[in-house]
Amino acid sequence: MTAVAAPSALLAIDQGTTSTRAIVFDRLGNKLGVAQCELPQSFPDSGWVEHDASRIWTDTLACARGALADAKLQAHELAALGITNQRETTVIWDRAAAEPIHPAIVWQDRRTAAFCAEHAASFSAQSLHVKTGLLLDPYFSATKIAWILDHVEGARARAEAGELAFGTIDSWLLWKLTGGRVHATDATNASRTLLYNLATGDWDDELLAFFKVPRALLPAVQDTASNFGETDADLLGSAVTIGALVGDQQAATVGQACFQPGMIKSTYGTGCFVVLNTGDKAVQSQHRLLGTVGYRLNGVTTHALEGSIFVAGAAVQWLRDAVHLIGSAAETEALAKTIPDTQGVYLVPAFTGLGAPYWDPRARGAILGLTRDSGIAHIVRAALESVCYQTRDLLDAMAKDAVAPTELRVDGGMAVNDWLMQFLADIVRVTVVRPQTVETTALGAALLAGLTSGVYASLDEIAALWRAEARFEPQMDAARADALYAGWVEAVARTRVN
Numbered sequence: 001m002t003a004v005a006a007p008s009a010l011l012a013i014d015q016g017t018t019s020t021r022a023i024v025f026d027r028l029g030n031k032l033g034v035a036q037c038e039l040p041q042s043f044p045d046s047g048w049v050e051h052d053a054s055r056i057w058t059d060t061l062a063c064a065r066g067a068l069a070d071a072k073l074q075a076h077e078l079a080a081l082g083i084t085n086q087r088e089t090t091v092i093w094d095r096a097a098a099e100p101i102h103p104a105i106v107w108q109d110r111r112t113a114a115f116c117a118e119h120a121a122s123f124s125a126q127s128l129h130v131k132t133g134l135l136l137d138p139y140f141s142a143t144k145i146a147w148i149l150d151h152v153e154g155a156r157a158r159a160e161a162g163e164l165a166f167g168t169i170d171s172w173l174l175w176k177l178t179g180g181r182v183h184a185t186d187a188t189n190a191s192r193t194l195l196y197n198l199a200t201g202d203w204d205d206e207l208l209a210f211f212k213v214p215r216a217l218l219p220a221v222q223d224t225a226s227n228f229g230e231t232d233a234d235l236l237g238s239a240v241t242i243g244a245l246v247g248d249q250q251a252a253t254v255g256q257a258c259f260q261p262g263m264i265k266s267t268y269g270t271g272c273f274v275v276l277n278t279g280d281k282a283v284q285s286q287h288r289l290l291g292t293v294g295y296r297l298n299g300v301t302t303h304a305l306e307g308s309i310f311v312a313g314a315a316v317q318w319l320r321d322a323v324h325l326i327g328s329a330a331e332t333e334a335l336a337k338t339i340p341d342t343q344g345v346y347l348v349p350a351f352t353g354l355g356a357p358y359w360d361p362r363a364r365g366a367i368l369g370l371t372r373d374s375g376i377a378h379i380v381r382a383a384l385e386s387v388c389y390q391t392r393d394l395l396d397a398m399a400k401d402a403v404a405p406t407e408l409r410v411d412g413g414m415a416v417n418d419w420l421m422q423f424l425a426d427i428v429r430v431t432v433v434r435p436q437t438v439e440t441t442a443l444g445a446a447l448l449a450g451l452t453s454g455v456y457a458s459l460d461e462i463a464a465l466w467r468a469e470a471r472f473e474p475q476m477d478a479a480r481a482d483a484l485y486a487g488w489v490e491a492v493a494r495t496r497v498n
Contacts, residue, residue: 033071082244082449133291243452255440307394
């Protein structure tokens with residue numbers, strides 16, 4: 001009798017800020033099927049950004065079914081699925097009804113900036129950085145949770161009574177996929193809430209008290225690759241093990257096989273996120289970077305240092321959708337090539353404030369250096385260049401805190417732009433390497449689910465699958481690169497309120 005091979009296909013659900021995707025991978029990391037839905041954002045007030053969490057759920061289910069159909073596979077042929085998600089985005093839902101009590105507050109949202117400014121100098125805010133590796137900023141989940149509890153009638157009392165549940169998008173999708181049986185998150189997502197203690201690996205009572213968040217509201221924290229239960233059988237056709245939950249930037253770190261201390265990746269999506277593996281050491285940044293969980297496996301935490309840029313690809317979306325300078329993102333590379341430089345034009349995309357290393361929620365976007373000769377190509381190129389300058393901001397800070405990288409692994413939608421990747425290498429003065437699979441966020445979630453389900457035996461086995469597709473070496477004269485960057489630093493200073 002011939003033995004039947006165990007399933008090895010893996011489904012990744014990649015729920016991002018502007019889209020929801022599902023991809024089926026084989027064990028070598030090749031795509032077998034994919035489905036995607038665009039996700040609209042709403043902006044109900046200045047600096048506010050919201051999502052419809054119910055729409056996220058229905059899109060997720062549609063994409064999972066679509067990816068399986070595209071791969072010509074049935075759910076029982078999957079070894080497991082993994083979920084990766086936009087981090088910090090906050091959902092609070094009614095446990096019984098499984099419905100949100102308020103629109104999801106997106107990570108970009110700045111509505112709690114006044115609270116953060118008021119408490120920035122408090123003792124609790126200082127100890128908060130030591131405990132969490134984070135800064136007191138609207139970016140993170142805790143102030144969003146408190147805002148919903150304080151602004152939805154009866155929510156705080158219901159939360160204290162255990163009737164409501166909080167989650168980042170991973171927890172929300174897990175609840176829906178399991179029919180409300182599992183309320184959990186993983187250490188990477190928990191570490192982005194301002195409520196998780198890096199030293200203890202659990203929610204921190206002092207922080208819960210400071211932000212007035214009832215513990216009954218919170219999910220259980222599990223390892224990044226672990227068994228999170230099974231999907232309801234009727235959703236995909238049969239039950240599927242949920243083998244991983246992981247924040248999007250940590251998922252990309254896994255997808256880029258940055259498993260050794262000192263390895264670094266940068267993801268260019270809606271925002272830009274640079275993550276440096278610091279091993280078993282939680283680095284306390286002195287340059288306003290974030291200490292975070294890289295991943296937690298078998299109870300052991302690998303730490304990371306992260307720099308977060310709020311607007312990268314979102315600047316290109318703004319050029320397309322708000323000011324209509326381009327018809328599609330694909331046009332940007334050709335436009336950038338039509339001119340030798342921006343003639344001193346800089347675009348600072350501080351549409352929702354500035355992230356690392358500035359952390360200035362009051363900064364606002366600006367285009368500087370315009371002359372009568374400036375045209376669409378100059379503005380478009382300046383938007384692309386801003387991504388590279390912001391990356392240098394982060395790498396310079398990381399070099400001061402920990403280590404200067406010699407190689408930068410890149411991924412995300414903008415990484416396919418060869419002109420942009422070459423300009424990035426020129427500005428940061430580091431070799432830029434693009435992998436064969438640029439969907440590393442989805443791939444990382446699939447690989448972690450594969451660890452749980454036995455498709456992979458170790459991280460070493462996963463690392464052996466990684467392959468480079470292109471390398472970009474610095475070509476620009478260093479003095480020229482430094483002069484361009486100095487212009488960026490001056491432009492940023494002019495957008496900030498003193």
